[in-house]
Amino acid sequence: MVDRAEYIAWEVHQLCEQRPAGLLSAQLLGAPRMRIGEDGEACECTDEGPPWEVALHITRPKEDGYYMRGGIKVRALLDESYPYSPPELNVMQIIHHFFLDNENGFPHAFYAMLADLIAESTPCLGVDEPRFSLRSTLQLLHYALASPLHPCEGCDAQFEVHKMMQRSRIATIDAYASLCKTPALFDAETGWRESWLHPLLREALHAADAPLALSAIIDEVAEEVFSFPLLSDDFCAALLSELDAYAASGLPTSRPNSMNKYGLILNEIGMEQMFDSLVERCLAHVARLCFPLEGGSIDRHHTFIVEYAAGKDLGLDMHTDNSDVTFNVCLGREFTGAGLTFCGDMGRPAHRHFTYCHKHVKGRCLVHLGRRRHGADDIATGERANLIVWCHNLTYRSSKSYLDLRHQRKYAREAAPPDKECLSYTHDKDFLLYKLPSVQHRKMVRRAWCPPVFARHLEDATDGSGQGDEDELDEEDYSLEDVRHSSSWGKGTRKRAWWGRR
Structure with missing residues (x-):
């Protein structure tokens, strides 16, 4: 039997030699950085595969598609049973599409349809009657991106809603291209400039032993909370000017995430590729050093700015991030207060126990796990803006843990x-057992899920006011309809992704 890697290399070569409509490029990248082991856990790839990763860059095969200008990046992951099992596909950039899941992967219906297609008849180099091929996968991929997989009244309507969201996003990016303050920030072809990085970081990245040099400038300010110099003062100033310019443009703005009301999603205004460059050249290296498991492979990112000031968000309630590794860097402005308080990791015995309070410094970046509980303390005076990069590791996200x-x-x-x-x-389900809500709290919507009943500590909770059970509190005062509502974190299997979907 022909070696699988050899067969896949041959198929990619044939795909490029006889390029189908809509394919810009195809490249066999070899084994990914991480894979899922026999125990179901994510681990480092130490050999040449399996699995094998193929990078596909596609564009619209006909003019009525709604693809991004410049095309769409797709990852195909092929395991040892390929071509008798289908490639696993993920779109590797932001796209609003009804059928994509939280990780921009395709549903079971896509692979079921693919299994029913007849692969093109090509020489197979010893692999008898391959059931799947990259060519047939591409054919269905173009169809799935442009049409509902399961046409019906409900699916058609939802497909059109997300299609309009995508078109609106593209229109906003196109409109701001002529209005932006610093065109260099949007010049994806040139990519990230060296001058935008802090001098100490530039020096470390170019050192003969870069991992060792990087380690030397990364401080562990608390257990599994790291800090390092990331951005130059000039870049911080340029990005703040761009934030102000976009606010003045009158173009639509989405909330940065489900909790912050003020800020800007940079991926939604044309800066996604620029931050792809930053992740690849710098942040991915730091993530692997600090968190070899969760940060072992950075595949996608959600990048945004948050703002804190009087009349805007003053602070941010305790929370965890929808990320595997979070990078949080202060861009500046003048302010007092507004520290960042850290507690424990979600799901651990010390999840809600205090560990550290950080004071922001312009250009300096904090790195922590997304599951680390943290919150922004109220700002006292002035304004603060921070750049946040939520990084996702697709392999880790499919692991048993x-x-x-x-x-x-x-x-x-x-x-x-x-x-x-x-x-x-x-x-927190039990918040009102320990504290009275502030004026700021009363403006928030409760989505209580923590802790699960079986994980709650054994002591009888009381805040000193004689309250032993949240259900006994005054419903009129504390809106118990919201208090009693709870939903497991990430429980839904078809929840929409966290960028721009409501």
């Missing part, structure tokens, strides 16, 4: 009652 935590199948019991500074009004 990640899914067990996401679905609360493994969630350690709390070791003791929570520290009051670590409580979350929006997330």
